[in-house]
Amino acid sequence: MRVKKVIRMTQRIPKVRFFSVFSSMAFTLLFSLSAWSSNLVIEITQGVDNPVPIAVVPFQWSGDRALNEDVAQVIDADLERSGQFKSLKRSLMLSFPYQKEDVYFRDWQYLATEYLVIGQVVTTDTGGFQVDYQLFDVQRQESIVSGRFAGGKNDLRALGHSISDAVYEALTGLKGAFRTRIAYVAADKKVNPSYYKLLVADSDGYNAKEILKSNQPIMSPSWSRDATKLAYVSFETNRPAIYIQDITTGQRERIKSFKGINGAPAWSPDGSKLAMVLSKDGNAEIYTLDLASKRLTRVTKHYGIDTEPSWSVDGKSILFTSDRGGKPQIYQVTLESGWVERLTFEGDYNARGSLTHDGRFLVLVSRHDEQFHIAVQDLQRGTMALLTKTSLDESPSVAPNGSMVMYSTQVGGRDILAAVSIDGKVKFNIPANEGVVREPAWSPYLN
Amino acid sequence: MQVVNLSKIIASSVLVAFLAACSSTGETTDASASAQAAQVAAEAASLAQTQADAQALKDAQAAAAAAAAAALIEAQALADAEAAQQAADNAAAQVAAQKQQAQKAAEALAHVIYFDFDQSTIKAEFRTALNGHAAYLSQNPSAKIVLEGHADERGTREYNIALGERRGNAVSRYLVVQGVSIEAIEVVSFGEERPVNSGSDSASLAENRRVEVRYVNY
Numbered sequence: 300m301r302v303k304k305v306i307r308m309t310q311r312i313p314k315v316r317f318f319s320v321f322s323s324m325a326f327t328l329l330f331s332l333s334a335w336s337s338n339l340v341i342e343i344t345q346g347v348d349n350p351v352p353i354a355v356v357p358f359q360w361s362g363d364r365a366l367n368e369d370v371a372q373v374i375d376a377d378l379e380r381s382g383q384f385k386s387l388k389r390s391l392m393l394s395f396p397y398q399k400e401d402v403y404f405r406d407w408q409y410l411a412t413e414y415l416v417i418g419q420v421v422t423t424d425t426g427g428f429q430v431d432y433q434l435f436d437v438q439r440q441e442s443i444v445s446g447r448f449a450g451g452k453n454d455l456r457a458l459g460h461s462i463s464d465a466v467y468e469a470l471t472g473l474k475g476a477f478r479t480r481i482a483y484v485a486a487d488k489k490v491n492p493s494y495y496k497l498l499v500a501d502s503d504g505y506n507a508k509e510i511l512k513s514n515q516p517i518m519s520p521s522w523s524r525d526a527t528k529l530a531y532v533s534f535e536t537n538r539p540a541i542y543i544q545d546i547t548t549g550q551r552e553r554i555k556s557f558k559g560i561n562g563a564p565a566w567s568p569d570g571s572k573l574a575m576v577l578s579k580d581g582n583a584e585i586y587t588l589d590l591a592s593k594r595l596t597r598v599t600k601h602y603g604i605d606t607e608p609s610w611s612v613d614g615k616s617i618l619f620t621s622d623r624g625g626k627p628q629i630y631q632v633t634l635e636s637g638w639v640e641r642l643t644f645e646g647d648y649n650a651r652g653s654l655t656h657d658g659r660f661l662v663l664v665s666r667h668d669e670q671f672h673i674a675v676q677d678l679q680r681g682t683m684a685l686l687t688k689t690s691l692d693e694s695p696s697v698a699p700n701g702s703m704v705m706y707s708t709q710v711g712g713r714d715i716l717a718a719v720s721i722d723g724k725v726k727f728n729i730p731a732n733e734g735v736v737r738e739p740a741w742s743p744y745l746n
Numbered sequence: 747m748q749v750v751n752l753s754k755i756i757a758s759s760v761l762v763a764f765l766a767a768c769s770s771t772g773e774t775t776d777a778s779a780s781a782q783a784a785q786v787a788a789e790a791a792s793l794a795q796t797q798a799d800a801q802a803l804k805d806a807q808a809a810a811a812a813a814a815a816a817a818l819i820e821a822q823a824l825a826d827a828e829a830a831q832q833a834a835d836n837a838a839a840q841v842a843a844q845k846q847q848a849q850k851a852a853e854a855l856a857h858v859i860y861f862d863f864d865q866s867t868i869k870a871e872f873r874t875a876l877n878g879h880a881a882y883l884s885q886n887p888s889a890k891i892v893l894e895g896h897a898d899e900r901g902t903r904e905y906n907i908a909l910g911e912r913r914g915n916a917v918s919r920y921l922v923v924q925g926v927s928i929e930a931i932e933v934v935s936f937g938e939e940r941p942v943n944s945g946s947d948s949a950s951l952a953e954n955r956r957v958e959v960r961y962v963n964y
Binding site for chain 2 (some may be wrong): 628
């Protein structure tokens, strides 16, 4: 019911431009602005036509020291970023209730708020934090969902994201993907001398952490299914090799590399295999590596380029890009039979396909009028739609709930990250403070 | 040799004197005859001695001459060796110079081959340079190259890696057909990851669609 309410939007409103999560700050808490916090700043460039008004009241905290993070602000920014919600400015709020007894629904109705989130933060015995929250339907004056999350002393933002996920799911019916991460590659704009970095940040760009730094290219990060490891390509030995690195311990392993291409690693849904591209047998072909037995299986056999493997939801087939038909198009190969089927027919350059979690949509890079856009093909209806209008869009990566696609694009000659909703209605940019950023990889749900 | 000769001469003169003495004592009893014989023998011995001395001198002189001659020959031989060494050195220097010249010529050849978008066809304008590299590589079996394939920023990154390799392979095949050993060539593709020009205009893009011929060993 509520899902429909969110989705059925007709009235057109001006674009929401939300420069910084700090811009509308009118609250007294202190925030950490250390190097750890943000090196990506989100700008929402396009939202849905009629976003749902919601109010997230500053969470109660009675500790003697100010908190490093403003949990309500984290939730606010998450919901705004989805493009489906418009949050009420704090300066307009008439009161800051944190328990149901203190909520005067008429005040919130007067402010034209449809939903209300309140909560409080307390410390735990182990020195961490516990956050209680409650979501209300303002019109009905009733609680929709409430709950509690607990974590360590550095987990306040993560706890906020968990609440965002719960609120989002209660209001849209779709599991939230705010408490996820992105891996991406950063590079110096200057070509020589250059550096390349592999970073991991929260899905809102905060807590960016350097995973690897090199003076040779780093490419193609891919998450393990439990979101604890990354597979990527590094040219640190002047030749490409695939590495698997634990993002917490930093421990890494180099996969046996071969002459020629070692590229495009992609973890299978069950986590047991890594699909990859090797050219050891002459030209770029798809292989799968069983991570336990280290057994390598060749999947494609064609003199054309076969690359960019991506697994089907059931893990029984692999989608890939091939120019076997003359121009790059997306194909699907069934692993057991080796049967190959072409999936894309519109346009003369379709590449880097991947499926949404439900297998319904194929997200890809498509060239139209000499410009490269992010596109989505509805596999049930067979129709293709362009999601972006910029000209050098690539590396699309779908959120684990299928709601948003993160990709890299160029704005003003700089590579930046951007995201677009699967229906093309919501867009935001995530420019880096310095250098260029590209190849975002959206993590699976965190455990 | 001269020592042997001298002792022969002395031995023969002593023998003559001994025989004379024998004959005088054995065959005559005349004392004066005996004395005369001794005199003769002494004279003979003396003469022999003189002759031997002369011979020794002569021999010594001959030996000295021979030694001198030998020394001369030896000196000559030494001089010849030096000359030969010099000649060899000169030849080696010449070869090195030639090689250096060849290396310089190889270095002077175009090291970057450019391609059209999504293409790996070697354009005619780059054949001269590639033929030069092929000639150098086939004449210098220790020389090794890496062909670095690159693509422009358009299109997807991993596809561009494959495209860069395809360009590298096209150049590799061309060189092999010209007689270069496949062992002398390695192809490494960097796709669009290492542009030489960070611009996005068509001239910049064209500069980035390339294969770089990099000598690992000349």
